[in-house]
Amino acid sequence: MVSYQAQKYFDEYHEFLRNGASVNHALRLTERNRPFTLPKKKHTGDIKFLLLGHGYNIFDTFINLDFQKKLHDQGVEVITIENLPEFVFEKPVIVNPRGGKLRNYWRHEEEIMQSIRYFLTEGREEIDGVIFLISFACGPDSLISELIMRDMKVVGLPFLEIIMDEHSGEAGLLTRVESFVEMIRRKKRRLDLGKKQHLTIQSKQEV
Numbered sequence: 001m002v003s004y005q006a007q008k009y010f011d012e013y014h015e016f017l018r019n020g021a022s023v024n025h026a027l028r029l030t031e032r033n034r035p036f037t038l039p040k041k042k043h044t045g046d047i048k049f050l051l052l053g054h055g056y057n058i059f060d061t062f063i064n065l066d067f068q069k070k071l072h073d074q075g076v077e078v079i080t081i082e083n084l085p086e087f088v089f090e091k092p093v094i095v096n097p098r099g100g101k102l103r104n105y106w107r108h109e110e111e112i113m114q115s116i117r118y119f120l121t122e123g124r125e126e127i128d129g130v131i132f133l134i135s136f137a138c139g140p141d142s143l144i145s146e147l148i149m150r151d152m153k154v155v156g157l158p159f160l161e162i163i164m165d166e167h168s169g170e171a172g173l174l175t176r177v178e179s180f181v182e183m184i185r186r187k188k189r190r191l192d193l194g195k196k197q198h199l200t201i202q203s204k205q206e207v
Contacts, residue, residue: 012036017082022068023059045077047184048126050119052081052112052148053133054141057164064133065170067177071131074181079127081115088118095147106140116148120155129158129184136165158184 016026016036029036051058058064058080071078093113095102104110119127134141145161152159160180
């Protein structure tokens with residue numbers, strides 16, 4: 001009975017995340033033994049990022065210098081792999097489909113690659129950029145980061161890799177975040193302007 005209740009609570013927790021809740025918010029409710037309810041004021045922004053990394057990098061506000069808040073302050077909506085639907089992780093990623101069936105050895109890195117595959121294909125229009133928080137000297141993350149960066153270049157999806165260690169400074173981190181966000185905003189404005197001009201020309205031709 002106890003194991004059933006634990007599994008039920010665990011399933012509810014994951015369903016809560018898939019409905020858009022942040023991990024930190026869900027954990028706070030768990031610690032206080034409160035029901036899973038989405039915050040009344042959900043943070044939204046004009047751009048949306050996928051934040052990648054191990055849990056201790058992206059959810060520990062001390063280690064990452066409250067990174068998600070920095071993004072929110074810049075008007076960015078943030079999602080993580082925990083917010084993605086289950087079907088994204090059902091099919092394994094083949095790293096080199098033309099040269100054989102080489103699969104990822106590390107489970108967490110496999111989930112990161114699966115989420116990237118989704119946003120490279122059917123979920124391409126759902127995000128504006130990807131940020132990968134990596135611990136210094138983490139071999140697996142460094143390896144797949146190179147693969148992700150190459151795929152991002154192919155589809156033109158902005159990608160930022162941030163390596164963190166005990167020497168990481170908040171000022172330098174904030175500068176990189178602000179620059180990345182501003183670059184994407186300018187790109188979106190340029191694309192929106194191009195679409196408006198195209199529609200204007202098209203409507204004049206129809207007249």
